[in-house]
Amino acid sequence: MQFSKPTLTVCVTGAAGYTAYNLVYLIASGEVFGHDQPVALRLLDIPLLQAKMEGVQMELQDCAFRLLKDVSTHTSPDAAFKNVDYAILLSAIPRSEDADPMLRCNNRLDVLRANTVIFKEHGLAFDRVAKPTTKVVVVANPSATNALIVSSFAKSVPKENFTSLAWLDQNRAAAHIAARLNEDKLESTVPLQHTGRDIRNLIVWGNHSDTMFPDTRQAVIVQPKPELPPVKLRAVLRDDGFLLKDLVDHVRQRGKAIVRKRQTTPAMSAARAVADHVCALHGGTREGETVSMGVYTNGNPYQVADGLFFSFPVKIKAGGEWHIVKNIQLDESQRDRIQASARELAAERHAAFILCGIALPEPASPVKESTEAASMDTGATAGATLEP
Ligand SMILES: NC(=O)c1ccc[n+]([C@@H]2O[C@H](COP(=O)([O-])OP(=O)(O)OC[C@H]3O[C@@H](n4cnc5c(N)ncnc54)[C@H](O)[C@@H]3O)[C@@H](O)[C@H]2O)c1
Numbered sequence: 001m002q003f004s005k006p007t008l009t010v011c012v013t014g015a016a017g018y019t020a021y022n023l024v025y026l027i028a029s030g031e032v033f034g035h036d037q038p039v040a041l042r043l044l045d046i047p048l049l050q051a052k053m054e055g056v057q058m059e060l061q062d063c064a065f066r067l068l069k070d071v072s073t074h075t076s077p078d079a080a081f082k083n084v085d086y087a088i089l090l091s092a093i094p095r096s097e098d099a100d101p102m103l104r105c106n107n108r109l110d111v112l113r114a115n116t117v118i119f120k121e122h123g124l125a126f127d128r129v130a131k132p133t134t135k136v137v138v139v140a141n142p143s144a145t146n147a148l149i150v151s152s153f154a155k156s157v158p159k160e161n162f163t164s165l166a167w168l169d170q171n172r173a174a175a176h177i178a179a180r181l182n183e184d185k186l187e188s189t190v191p192l193q194h195t196g197r198d199i200r201n202l203i204v205w206g207n208h209s210d211t212m213f214p215d216t217r218q219a220v221i222v223q224p225k226p227e228l229p230p231v232k233l234r235a236v237l238r239d240d241g242f243l244l245k246d247l248v249d250h251v252r253q254r255g256k257a258i259v260r261k262r263q264t265t266p267a268m269s270a271a272r273a274v275a276d277h278v279c280a281l282h283g284g285t286r287e288g289e290t291v292s293m294g295v296y297t298n299g300n301p302y303q304v305a306d307g308l309f310f311s312f313p314v315k316i317k318a319g320g321e322w323h324i325v326k327n328i329q330l331d332e333s334q335r336d337r338i339q340a341s342a343r344e345l346a347a348e349r350h351a352a353f354i355l356c357g358i359a360l361p362e363p364a365s366p367v368k369e370s371t372e373a374a375s376m377d378t379g380a381t382a383g384a385t386l387e388p
Pocket residue numbers: 013014015016017018019020044045046049090091092093094095096118139140141143165166168169208265266267270388
């Protein structure tokens with residue numbers, strides 16, 4: 001079949017892993033880039049897993065997707081990243097229960113140490129072979145700090161082209177709110193059962209960790225008929241106990257709850273969230289829609305320190321140009337939470353930069369940053385769990 005659009009080349013790293021297995025189906029079927037957009041997939045993993053990647057390649061071929069023009073497997077980042085349009089970085093030290101226990105690591109500092117090596121190598125490869133227009137989406141944890149590492153080494157690709165995933169937390173919050181609305185039948189005007197897709201403009205601020213928090217002040221419920229204006233969530237659901245406590249705890253704990261049940265990190269919902277994120281980057285956000293995305297802080301309206309990746313409310317134009325939404329009213333407790341998440345990210349940056357030999361930035365607040373970074377270096381935060 002002939003398509004008028006040129007083929008997009010998309011690289012997925014960690015391609016023998018669980019999330020990639022769910023994601024490549026969504027990409028090849030047209031769910032991510034559109035049903036008229038041909039794609040070529042490049043799969044990258046380590047040499048040890050070449051055969052597993054080939055199995056994924058064979059399955060993709062057997063799906064006979066209309067839009068899938070090519071699928072290749074790679075163990076060299078240079079070959080995989082050369083002139084790609086999009087790279088989705090899932091490559092990580094294995095954390096699943098069926099991995100070799102010697103390879104598994106579950107606390108934030110161990111994971112950071114292991115993944116720093118991967119993200120430095122990949123950043124250097126992007127620097128050598130990527131186009132300046134390549135868009136890079138970082139999913140592997142700790143996603144915001146990995147985005148910082150890879151973008152720091154990929155000097156030929158602008159920092160704005162890198163984003164990190166916050167959409168899974170956004171989807172988790174939206175689904176929980178929808179379930180709450182259905183449970184209480186709070187809306188007499190909207191008789192339909194809600195799903196998370198009906199809840200928009202939720203903001204998840206900060207790191208993908210226990211310091212992130214979902215903010216529902218701007219959130220709306222879209223109506224079943226598009227001609228009807230969305231309803232403000234807080235006009236319908238006036239339950240601060242739920243919105244300020246239960247919802248925050250739910251989002252922070254959801255990944256761990258799934259790990260307890262499945263004995264492995266969430267992969268299907270993660271892939272769906274990556275698909276949503278990349279779809280918005282490629283096609284833009286809808287009129288009036290705000291989404292959550294980890295972006296580089298280089299001047300921002302919410303006083304988050306520069307030089308970090310941090311999840312903000314953003315709007316995106318088709319093609320990937322994003323801007324942070326300004327003028328969101330925050331109360332003191334929200335401002336404190338934002339700063340707590342920023343300090344955690346600054347501590348992660350400090351540890352990551354030492355691990356991969358990048359000069360440390362001048363701290364805006366030397367006492368605070370060095371104290372927290374030192375606590376991470378010495379393992380005081382090493383017991384903190386990583387949000388799956
Ligand atoms: N940010 C989020 O919201 C979110 C959500 C879900 C998962 N994650 C993270 O995404 C990552 C992937 O999850 P998964 O469930 O697919 O894990 P997985 O263990 O199934 O897969 C990771 C893959 O990365 C590969 N890999 C390791 N080193 C590599 C290298 N140098 N080059 C290429 N590939 C390499 C591994 O061989 C493995 O196949 C994990 O870090 C996970 O914690 C993040």
